[in-house]
Amino acid sequence: MAKDSKPGRRSNFDVDYVIHYKIPTTDAGEAEAAFIELVKAVADVGFATEVRNGGKSSLLVFVKIASDKLLTTQVYKYRIQDWLYGVRASAPNQDLTKYFEDEPVSEAERLRLAYLLITKPKNEGGAGITPKVGHWKYVASIFPLHDHDFNRQWIKQWSTKYYLDNDDITEIRDRFGERVAFYFAFLQSYFAFLLFPAAFGLGAWLLLGQFSWFYALVNCLWSVIFFEHWKMKEVDLAVQWGVRGVSKIQLPRPQFHFEREAEDPVTGEIVKVYSPMKRLARQLLTVPFALACFVVLGGLIVSCFAIEIFITEVYNGPFKQYLTFLPTILLTVFMPTLQTLLTKLAERLTEIENYETVDGHQASLVEKIFVLNFITSYSPIFLTAFIYVPFGKILVPYLNVFQVTAQKFTTEGKPLPTKSWEINPDRLTKQVIYFTVTAQIVNFVTEVIVPYAKRKLFKAVEEVQAEMSAEKQSELHVRDVPEEHEFLKRVRDEAELDVYDVTVDYREMVIQFGYLSLFSVVWPLTACSFLINNWVEARSDAMKIAISSQRPIPWRADSIGPWLNSLGFLSWLGSVTSAAIVFLFNKSKHGPDGSPWDISGWALLLSILVAEHVYLVVQLLVRGAIRKMDSPGLQKERAERFTMRKQLLEQMLDQDVTDKSHGPGMSGGEKITRATLEEEARQISIKGNGSPDDLFWQRQRGASETIQIGRSLISEQAAANQTKAKKK
């Protein structure tokens, strides 16, 4: 429909999806049977199919929705569903030609519906193909094709632009769906909001220095405003994009195992049931999981920390220059390994929690990943701020274990040389700078440059290999029709790419926000660093989508989902840690080396308590204020609702019920009364004597008689009053 396919070298040949089918090497018969079933299933639901050689023992099945009619039917059906669930304010117009002119089908909508048609279970009218799962284990992936013209133009445009506007986001939405668009909208909004703390932070750095309570206050206030603003903006965008409430329309998860089928007591439908108590029991496993993360990762961090302190600040013996790198090496080796293991564990745990819906699964996984990242990202700084500095004097002597251990390995009997130890107050600052600058750069490199380089390298290696076994290469390509060769090569490349996972990008931004909220009082330039980083981040994420990933399936979304809670949590925690850090370190004038607990523990706790409650009150106020503000999205919604109500009301009230309901005027009023009374009189004459009720209402026939009698009562009472007055 609205798909602008430019024919030529870069055309996608109108392909909607490519199904990448891995031929199992074990059994050719099974491979054939599964393939036939696949094509049949897809063709059955109305796709046109083409098959090509996929290279590396695989096939590429190209599918497109065969007829416009099927597409329009699907669009119409899903739009009606949206309307029924309250996502759309108005029901689709029944004049279809006009309707699709008014609200054309975007590329994202077409692709989403096509994907649903491929993956939905058979009993719901889909082909029921679930990549990699069970029956369809040979289907490696189902992916749409990149629009390379668009991608090139997109990257070019963004890399020459200072600031992304709403049009840029809307374009992403039309191409990659609301889920991806929401990430970029969040990034854009966060970037715009960062301008203030960057400027203010620079000022604070120059004028106030570190650990300023004023900076902490402003920073907290900013994070509240940002958070509350985003919550509103999110709703606003969802309304503007017509997706508000889509999270209510849940996608069933194909991996869901049900225990039994039961009849829904309400709807009478057969539903698949999994005991919620069982799920709860499994959800409770999250607690030991979090503890395990804490112990394992925390233990690693603490050990490396202790070793580092011992080596850099206590130890003064031989090989010091080499030993300094020991903790870093330990961290670099073990941390990613442990993290990967724990992430796998988190996925496994979420798997056995067995959610019915994709969203439920996703939310639970995100929670666990957040816990994991929270520990790895923030605990080193927590350790320095709240253990090392206040308690260092007490704890460092225990580091002697290392000395004792080291002693054993030295042959000579004389003690290892150590230097007398003092707390290094700059440590915290250095650490924060590391996490907010160095780590961001490292992250960028590992996220963008390394995969790119890796792919290039693999590609080169492969090509060399292929050239060496030239006969196989030719065998593969021999069947490619010349005009398709370029295209098929591209598709084969895309089939090898990773699936784009927006969660990873969200995680990065949320963790970054955490540094700003929790620790930027240590180093006010944090926001400046993030501002620069995020400018690059938006572009590199765009590149990641365009170049290093398969084109994402354009899912819808009405919010940034479970990350919202994480943001809120970090914003709140920021009020607590900022207050504590300011309290502990702002006294640097008289040295941060004393253990503050016995001096003013209550003052520390009081400042935390006050900061937290100020935060909560401010949040309430900001929330109240922001809720009162109008926004384009809400205006649009109001307008739509109003129009719908007006139309419906007119339709309903056009019917015979409303005529002469009110406003018949004085005489009309009397007429009604009189008519009723006459009717009543007739009733009385039928029944015999009137009931007391009837008699009561017949004393004054109509309003004019009431007025007459009322007047006489008034004048009587006035007269009585006068008499009384005279008497007095």
Added chain:
Amino acid sequence: MAKDSKPGRRSNFDVDYVIHYKIPTTDAGEAEAAFIELVKAVADVGFATEVRNGGKSSLLVFVKIASDKLLTTQVYKYRIQDWLYGVRASAPNQDLTKYFEDEPVSEAERLRLAYLLITKPKNEGGAGITPKVGHWKYVASIFPLHDHDFNRQWIKQWSTKYYLDNDDITEIRDRFGERVAFYFAFLQSYFAFLLFPAAFGLGAWLLLGQFSWFYALVNCLWSVIFFEHWKMKEVDLAVQWGVRGVSKIQLPRPQFHFEREAEDPVTGEIVKVYSPMKRLARQLLTVPFALACFVVLGGLIVSCFAIEIFITEVYNGPFKQYLTFLPTILLTVFMPTLQTLLTKLAERLTEIENYETVDGHQASLVEKIFVLNFITSYSPIFLTAFIYVPFGKILVPYLNVFQVTAQKFTTEGKPLPTKSWEINPDRLTKQVIYFTVTAQIVNFVTEVIVPYAKRKLFKAVEEVQAEMSAEKQSELHVRDVPEEHEFLKRVRDEAELDVYDVTVDYREMVIQFGYLSLFSVVWPLTACSFLINNWVEARSDAMKIAISSQRPIPWRADSIGPWLNSLGFLSWLGSVTSAAIVFLFNKSKHGPDGSPWDISGWALLLSILVAEHVYLVVQLLVRGAIRKMDSPGLQKERAERFTMRKQLLEQMLDQDVTDKSHGPGMSGGEKITRATLEEEARQISIKGNGSPDDLFWQRQRGASETIQIGRSLISEQAAANQTKAKKK
């Protein structure tokens, strides 16, 4: 309609509303003109009218909806409005006779619509009568008549019943509307929930004693569960009663003054605007108001407290037995006066905040009243617990001012006798017992017995007076038709009654909940006292409505409104105060006389901090758990939505768009493909050569060709693999 009017002595003669019209004594002409206008306005919108002498220089205008048709039209119109606003799931059936059989009009609905018809502005189709305001200043009140048969039966039934069930609440709803019913539902739910802390409190009192941290923990947990449960119950009831979301349909406030009229940018309607900035400025006045309350009431309480301590615990001179009563006298004299003044001020402030809607006004007023009551109710106990006991030793010497003052008035030069002072640790317990037992009884007496006695007394005085001026009495009654005499006498009595204000009753319950949540750790029997009190309370409130108030106008509501926030606040504050009280007083073994700040201020703060966060976490968990629970209301809603969706979907999809959308089977799939391809081939022959897109999709004609080619590709690759395997 569903109104069961029992004719006879106690009948209401089918009267819907009585308009009590006070004849102004100044100008008979004006009185007449205003009266005529009144009757005309009411008759114009379709009411039948009757006028009778109201006694005491007033008229009683009886009105009833004249025709059934008008009533049904109104009901239909408002039900459609409800449907459009999402309050009702399904649109009213258009077969009206059947519709009204299925969903009959309750008495409350009829009365509500009649009241709206009387009071709505003229341009919205009402008579525009606003009692006491502006143009209608002679209209003293508009009230429906009590159904005395029902009331007698109601009171009788309730006073012989231990436990109120849902039917009792539903009956109230049908008679007095959802707003009153919600209060009784809340009371019932609270009463049921009190059973647990009453039993547990008794046990704790016997086994654990006062200031037990375990009791505090259980009590906090209970208050969280109660609060979260009520939030769900509220929604559930609203759904069951079909009023969920009615708070969205706002009643405009007649007293609202607009600054200018503007066109709504969205709907194009003319709306009345009042600058939100101006309102905000005026809302900010709440802050000085709260401060003023705090200073004035707090000052009074502190002074009386100080005087009391001085007299009872320090002073030992002459007149001690009389002076002991001084603080009580001061409090009894000044407190109600100040409270009345401040309530007036609160009303005035809310008035000038100038809300558009009744709900907005009400919510703002409730907030202020809560602040007022919070200070008067809890500050004496706060004072004892957190100032008197911990700091008494430091502060009491300052009470010498009283001694010096007193000294001046004694002629003799010798110093006044004082006794050496010690902190009285029982003071707190005594105070809590006073507030939770004595004050509740006093409250019951002033709320129920005093007004009743007062009314009886006044009545008696009046009758004596009337007998003395017998000729005036006869003048009044001479016009009463004998069969109406009893009825009119009753109506004249009802016209003199107070308007029932449910806010007062809510306030009482919320403040009571506060004692339980904040201070019951001091005296665990608190809940027992409240349990008994609330049994009586429900009955006495019912009596208040039935006997001492005009019948309330049956407004709708979908929640207990702004009180919900107050409840949540008190529940949260309870976690803090309980922890602090337990910490401060649980050490009573080694005497509570030391100032704890320099000993373990941080421990106190830490216990508060921990308690609060435990509370917040538990709240999150309980909320999560309760949200997952199903309830009859939510089931009903789901069922309704499901039916509606099903119906609408069937209607929509019956149309021509859906036929042969999918499931055409393998051959059907091919048919579609082939048909499309043929169409495409035709297109190509028209256009000349096919585009690359067309060529791509024409290589394999239909799914069976795709399968064929796929099979050959698979066998080829299998062969290649075998060759490779052999080579190795």
